[in-house]
Amino acid sequence: MNVAGDAGEQAARTIIDRLCGGGHVALLAGGCVRDMLLKRTPKDHDVATDALPQRVGELFARTRQVGAKFGVVIVRVSGQDVEVATFRTDGVYLDGRHPEDVTFGTAEQDALRRDFTINGLFYDPNGDRVIDYVGGRADLDAGVLRTIGDPDRRFGEDHLRMLRAVRLAARLGFAIDPATQKAIKRLAPNLTHISAERIWMELDEMICAPTRAKAWSMLVGLELQAYLSDQWALDDGFAARIQSRIAALPDRPVDSALALAVLRCDRSTNDATSLARALRLSNRVAGELVWLIRSLPAMTNAGACELADLKLLMANSAWGSLLELFRADLIARKLPLAGFDEVVSRAERIPAGLIAPPPLLSGNDLAEMGMQPGPRVGSILEAVYRSQLNEEITNEQQAKALAAKLIRS
Ligand code: ATP
Ligand code: MG
Secondary structure, three states, X not given: OOOOOOHHXXXXXXXXXXXXXXXXXEEXXXXXXXXXXXXXXXXXXEEXXXXXXXXXXHHOOOEEEEEHHHOEEEEEEOOEEXXXXXXXXXXXXXXXXXXXXXXXXXXXXXXXXXXXXXXXXXXXXXXXXXXXXXXXXXXXXXXXXXXXXXXHHHHHHOOHHHHHHHHHHHHHOOEXXXXXXXXXXXXXXXXXXXXXHHHHHHHHHHHHOOOHHHHHHHHHHOOOHHHOOHHHOOOOOOHHHHHHHHHHOOOOOOOXXXXXXXXXXXXXHHHHHHHHHHOOOOHHHHHHHHHHHHHHHHHOOOOOOOHHHXXXXXXXXXXXXXXXXXXXXXXXXXXXXXXXXXXXXXXXXXXXXXOOOOOOOOHHHHHHOOOOOOHHHHHHHHHHHHHHHOOOOOOHHHHHHHHHHHHHO
């Protein structure tokens, strides 16, 4: 297996060589070995070693003890941060997420504490050797995701693993082993003990990726979706439509707000607001989600509505997402795409400079015209701006004339 590649790999190899030179065992571990064997590009390269954290600190100039309790040290080499973790075995799990303590141990113990067989492999770059204590290679070859050891126990220890199982199986196109599936179905309600932030991190990755349709059907099939947050508990008969909307999204990564809107646009704007709060979405994603759900109904008429209304939609940073959502929704409802094509071609005919032009009229202009401050100032500015967007007025003089007429009326 060739591991000489990007800077992260090189840094990990440098670290492994230094640790081995210091008399230690050091191996690539976990997701990166899985991905290299699948000929996929790993996200990061983790090193596992028998050197204790303090020793790792002594061997390298730039280190940060991030998870001292878990024996994890970040080593910086050639501008790259690499996670170096001491072989360990986990103590009891009481909070459904983390072990109370860990004990440093052997490579085999370290493999056994990992979540899935395909994530439990090591690779020794110097001997060009895969070390497999858990049957991970056979499962990689067969395309099967399976817990290491008893699935009920492993999901009982750390409930987040249920979401990791779906995320990885969907991403890799793997099947989840039947016993592993059965345990997930049984323990799904435990997801409610996991923090909203961690749930959203996993869900976000699942639904933004091109494999989102598979991930969502697995979440539904394993009955996990009802426990993502209170907002998902109701099965109100939209399942088939949601699934076909997801399938209609383009075959590439999409933005988080669009992915969530595709799941939730059968429901109200209020639902979107409470979902955003429950999942602790960032302001940006929350704002776009609510806007997408509020704006979708207007798209039905966007080929024929007032020009100003179309331009106001187009001026939003999530306009591209709104078009995707509209298209996916038409497909899911088995409606003709002519309505979508009409909006796209109308939008394309609008010159970029006329979508959100600077207003011809300002509040100062109205004050100079003798208007007292107050709510009417805002409504007149808005009416004049709409007229500008409708291309009924094109210069300041016309804007002031229109304002004067509105003040009088
Ligand atoms: P990704 O490609 O998404 O990073 P990954 O498998 O590399 O997937 P990481 O979160 O980077 O996932 O974790 C690295 C490794 O640590 C995993 O491959 C697995 O061996 C182990 N691991 C991660 N999370 C858990 C967990 N919750 N329980 C047990 N082992 C875990
Ligand atoms: Mg990883």
